Amino acid sequence: MTEKTDLRSLEEGELAGLLAGLGQPAFRAGQVFSWLHQKRVASIGEMTNLSKELRAQLEERCRVETLAIERKQVSRLDGTVKYLFRLWDGNHVEAVLMQYRHGSSLCISTQVGCRMGCTFCASTLGGLVRNLSPGEMLSEVYEAQRDSGRRIDSIVLMGIGEPLDNYENVMKFLRLVSHPGGLNLGARHISLSTCGIVPMIDRLAEEKSQITLSISLHASNDEKRSRLMPVNRQYPLGELMAACQRYFAKTGRRISFEYALIAGVNDGREDADELQGLLGGWVAHINLIPVNPVRERAYARGSRESVFRFQQMLRQRGLNATIRRELGGDISAACGQLRREREQEEAEHV
Numbered sequence: 001m002t003e004k005t006d007l008r009s010l011e012e013g014e015l016a017g018l019l020a021g022l023g024q025p026a027f028r029a030g031q032v033f034s035w036l037h038q039k040r041v042a043s044i045g046e047m048t049n050l051s052k053e054l055r056a057q058l059e060e061r062c063r064v065e066t067l068a069i070e071r072k073q074v075s076r077l078d079g080t081v082k083y084l085f086r087l088w089d090g091n092h093v094e095a096v097l098m099q100y101r102h103g104s105s106l107c108i109s110t111q112v113g114c115r116m117g118c119t120f121c122a123s124t125l126g127g128l129v130r131n132l133s134p135g136e137m138l139s140e141v142y143e144a145q146r147d148s149g150r151r152i153d154s155i156v157l158m159g160i161g162e163p164l165d166n167y168e169n170v171m172k173f174l175r176l177v178s179h180p181g182g183l184n185l186g187a188r189h190i191s192l193s194t195c196g197i198v199p200m201i202d203r204l205a206e207e208k209s210q211i212t213l214s215i216s217l218h219a220s221n222d223e224k225r226s227r228l229m230p231v232n233r234q235y236p237l238g239e240l241m242a243a244c245q246r247y248f249a250k251t252g253r254r255i256s257f258e259y260a261l262i263a264g265v266n267d268g269r270e271d272a273d274e275l276q277g278l279l280g281g282w283v284a285h286i287n288l289i290p291v292n293p294v295r296e297r298a299y300a301r302g303s304r305e306s307v308f309r310f311q312q313m314l315r316q317r318g319l320n321a322t323i324r325r326e327l328g329g330d331i332s333a334a335c336g337q338l339r340r341e342r343e344q345e346e347a348e349h350v
């Protein structure tokens with residue numbers, strides 16, 4: 001059996017090609033695109049301005065990607081919603097909908113699992129299972145929007161997976177989600193976070209996109225960063241920072257740096273000094289995230305005071321550092337933890 005084409009993953013030009021192959025006029029592509037990305041139907045049968053015959057032809061070859069909400073947790077504190085989605089093949093991914101004063105933001109997954117191996121992260125514990133298709137990433141957005149009834153004002157690619165390890169699909173997703181005939185989300189409302197795959201950062205720079213690039217830094221020297229993030233052995237800090245410079249030169253977009261604070265590991269005075277050496281003179285923004293302890297790992301979060309202290313140390317060194325506001329504290333589960341719990345339950349039941 002050959003796998004059916006997922007219509008939700010196709011750009012308008014590709015839809016036009018597919019429909020032309022079925023002898024259809026060019027305007028059909030716009031109609032189908034609108035069913036998929038405006039009305040967001042879950043099946044070809046619902047595309048009622050297409051003839052029955054065309055619908056049958058399409059159904060033979062194609063499908064519409066959908067996913068199901070397997071679990072949903074809503075924070076009583078601030079309305080943050082955490083979704084566990086089940087994909088067509090039984091795999092799971094997570095997305096988190098956060099409410100800010102200026103609108104709502106959705107954090108989505110880009111892969112099932114991850115192969116980057118960061119030692120503090122739950123998403124990578126079982127390795128990479130597979131990439132998500134553009135249609136699956138879009139479905140996370142459409143389903144969260146449908147379920148919550150909220151308009152999604154911004155998207156961050158910071159859920160499970162390494163977006164630059166699924167480059168083509170992520171780029172296609174970005175084009176689809178910013179298409180005027182779809183969600184029409186401006187690139188400036190989209191952030192992509194990476195652990196630092198240098199050649200892919202250069203490739204992204206070539207796209208000259210206006211999205212915000214976030215770099216997961218988490219350590220200020222190679223020895224420490226390589227211990228926390230194996231990717232650093234391949235692309236050490238010097239190369240990473242040089243790629244960031246090139247990215248800024250090409251796109252004119254400021255880069256933001258994420259720094260997960262781990263008590264006693266990367267939150268000392270010498271870490272602040274080294275960060276000054278690394279980022280001083282940059283117009284960089286550092287986002288401090290108190291680490292989310294992962295059950296399988298022995299990393300601890302410091303006290304509130306220690307987090308403020310580290311922020312102060314950075315500010316005294318002329319660095320622009322903010323502390324990530326914690327949302328959904330009562331449903332807090334580290335990145336990838338919900339999926340992991342679900343898969344462990346499944347393993348126990350077979």
Ligand code: SAH
Nearest residue numbers: 121158161162193194195216258291292334
């Ligand atoms: N692979 C990408 C995006 C997904 S991870 C990346 O590495 O950037 C999103 C962010 O959450 C990254 O900054 C990642 O380092 C961070 N993160 C992962 N596990 C965490 C944990 N237990 N506590 C705090 N931040 C974590």
